[in-house]
Amino acid sequence: MSLATDSxxxxxxxxxxxxxxxxxxxxxxxxxxxxxxxxHELVARYGCSRMTVNKALSELAQADLIERxxxxxxxxxRPQHQSAVLKxxxxxxxxxxxxxxxxxxxxxxxxxxxxTADRARLGIKKAGKVIAIACRHSADNVPFAVEDRLIDLxxxxxxxxxxxxxxPPGSWLLHxxxxxxxxxxxxxxxADDRTAEALDIAVGAPCLVIDRYTWRSARTITAVxxxxxxxxxxxxxxxxxx
Amino acid sequence: MSLATDSxxxxxxxxxxxxxxxxxxxxxxxxxxxxxxxxHELVARYGCSRMTVNKALSELAQADLIERxxxxxxxxxRPQHQSAVLKxxxxxxxxxxxxxxxxxxxxxxxxxxxxTADRARLGIKKAGKVIAIACRHSADNVPFAVEDRLIDLxxxxxxxxxxxxxxPPGSWLLHxxxxxxxxxxxxxxxADDRTAEALDIAVGAPCLVIDRYTWRSARTITAVxxxxxxxxxxxxxxxxxx
DNA sequence: TTGACTTATATGTCTAGACATATAATCGTA
DNA sequence: TACGATTATATGTCTAGACATATAAGTCAA
Numbered sequence: 001m002s003l004a005t006d007s008x009x010x011x012x013x014x015x016x017x018x019x020x021x022x023x024x025x026x027x028x029x030x031x032x033x034x035x036x037x038x039x040h041e042l043v044a045r046y047g048c049s050r051m052t053v054n055k056a057l058s059e060l061a062q063a064d065l066i067e068r069x070x071x072x073x074x075x076x077x078r079p080q081h082q083s084a085v086l087k088x089x090x091x092x093x094x095x096x097x098x099x100x101x102x103x104x105x106x107x108x109x110x111x112x113x114x115x116t117a118d119r120a121r122l123g124i125k126k127a128g129k130v131i132a133i134a135c136r137h138s139a140d141n142v143p144f145a146v147e148d149r150l151i152d153l154x155x156x157x158x159x160x161x162x163x164x165x166x167x168p169p170g171s172w173l174l175h176x177x178x179x180x181x182x183x184x185x186x187x188x189x190x191a192d193d194r195t196a197e198a199l200d201i202a203v204g205a206p207c208l209v210i211d212r213y214t215w216r217s218a219r220t221i222t223a224v225x226x227x228x229x230x231x232x233x234x235x236x237x238x239x240x241x242x
Numbered sequence: 243m244s245l246a247t248d249s250x251x252x253x254x255x256x257x258x259x260x261x262x263x264x265x266x267x268x269x270x271x272x273x274x275x276x277x278x279x280x281x282h283e284l285v286a287r288y289g290c291s292r293m294t295v296n297k298a299l300s301e302l303a304q305a306d307l308i309e310r311x312x313x314x315x316x317x318x319x320r321p322q323h324q325s326a327v328l329k330x331x332x333x334x335x336x337x338x339x340x341x342x343x344x345x346x347x348x349x350x351x352x353x354x355x356x357x358t359a360d361r362a363r364l365g366i367k368k369a370g371k372v373i374a375i376a377c378r379h380s381a382d383n384v385p386f387a388v389e390d391r392l393i394d395l396x397x398x399x400x401x402x403x404x405x406x407x408x409x410p411p412g413s414w415l416l417h418x419x420x421x422x423x424x425x426x427x428x429x430x431x432x433a434d435d436r437t438a439e440a441l442d443i444a445v446g447a448p449c450l451v452i453d454r455y456t457w458r459s460a461r462t463i464t465a466v467x468x469x470x471x472x473x474x475x476x477x478x479x480x481x482x483x484x
Numbered sequence: 485t486t487g488a489c490t491t492a493t494a495t496g497t498c499t500a501g502a503c504a505t506a507t508a509a510t511c512g513t514a
Numbered sequence: 515t516a517c518g519a520t521t522a523t524a525t526g527t528c529t530a531g532a533c534a535t536a537t538a539a540g541t542c543a544a
Contacts, residue, residue: 188472
């Protein structure tokens with residue numbers, strides 16, 4: 001019967017098995033906790049070898065759609081409902097993607113031995129040098145975001161000689177520091193005098209704040225705080241599956 | 243030589259192959275664009291069958307760490323650098339996870355025929371009924387967030403008779419509407435009179451706003467706006483891989 | 485009833501093959 | 515030189531087995 005899902009095209013068998021099961025889960029026909037057929041039952045139903053259904057089920061398990069338990073069987077997982085994929089693009093890319101002209105302005109750049117505050121912010125223990133950068137991004141000549149960044153020079157020595165007056169440090173790092181891990185913290189503040197002036201908004205206007213810590217195999221690279229006018233900027237996150 | 247990574251424990255072979263390759267990519271030894279060894283080379287190196295290395299490589303491909311091209315080989319992918327996984331937990335779960343006591347209060351509940359504004363907000367075309375809910379969540383008796391929600395009753399008929407005076411609509415939906423897709427928009431506003439009173443903060447204080455639209459196979463289920471005191475609430479997103 | 489032991493079983497991993505298929509590379513031709 | 519046909523090859527999928535392993539369920543004794 002399941003074989004009768006015939007049509008002219010043919011996705012591979014294991015993909016069809018996976019899609020069949022996924023569909024039943026997504027439509028609610030097999031609710032969370034439901035035991036899906038054993039591998040040997042699916043083998044019989046689809047008339048294929050066990051490795052084929054195993055591949056389908058393994059992928060579903062990897063996608064957290066089902067949970068597999070030895071001796072017990074495979075079960076539809078309860079939806080997680082808590083993770084969304086948030087795209088935090090490079091600001092320049094984000095602005096040009098909107099079809100607006102990107103502007104960048106370096107406000108300040110200071111190379112110094114890491115202060116206690118710097119070390120706390122970067123989460124490093126040893127002494128060393130850092131670069132502190134302040135800059136502003138604009139879209140169509142309207143302030144878009146102000147950036148306050150710290151780079152650990154012991155992790156990224158070449159940043160000491162990089163020319164941040166032309167290239168935003170975010171873009172520069174993106175091209176010079178290959179693999180990273182990061183943590184973003186999003187919050188809201190009201191603009192103080194300095195922020196209001198930099199963003200050309202009223203004092204007391206809402207701002208969206210993104211604090212980002214980037215590291216590479218347990219080594220902190222950079223800490224950055226981005227301030228956006230809260231009423232004009234929006235972060236969009238999408239998620240799928242529960 | 244790769245076999246010489248011996249230790250007492252033994253993760254399965256394909257996992258070790260996967261980990262070996264992943265490590266070389268993450269340390270930058272194999273930079274983006276680098277061609278990783280052919281399957282038959284890995285077969286020779288690890289002394290196993292092709293299916294075993296294939297499984298390792300397939301999982302790496304599924305995780306977007308490598309790209310596989312027929313006839314050409316497998317290549318390290320360029321880091322994406324733009325998506326972070328943002329955990330947006332059920333508020334009750336979030337608060338209890340912090341070890342604080344959760345409080346819930348229904349402010350208003352209205353069942354009505356969908357107005358034009360309702361339909362616009364839910365993105366539905368046909369006439370139908372909706373429920374509008376206003377409620378407040380608190381942690382240790384301090385206001386934590388206020389919620390303003392709309393549920394499409396044609397998608398979730400049973401919501402009409404649900405008792406939202408005890409259970410938050412978010413939790414209720416979580417348990418009654420299995421699989422969904424959602425979009426979150428995050429922004430910042432300053433508290434107006436009504437919000438300030440509901441959150442027990444000053445008028446003009448910053449608030450983090452999450453607008454969430456949830457649907458299930460192209461069918462809108464609910465639209466919700468959550469307002470958090472911006473200085474006390476933070477959203478954390480983590481990402482890995484560039 | 486409870487705890488310890490045994491057994492049955494579903495999944496986890498792996499093999500040594502096979503044929504299919506997309507495509508980079510080569511070769512031949514206009 | 516440029517383009518079209520051919521070939522070689524790496525991946526994609528699949529099989530029909532195998533043994534390993536965790537564990538639910540049953541068994542038996544204290």
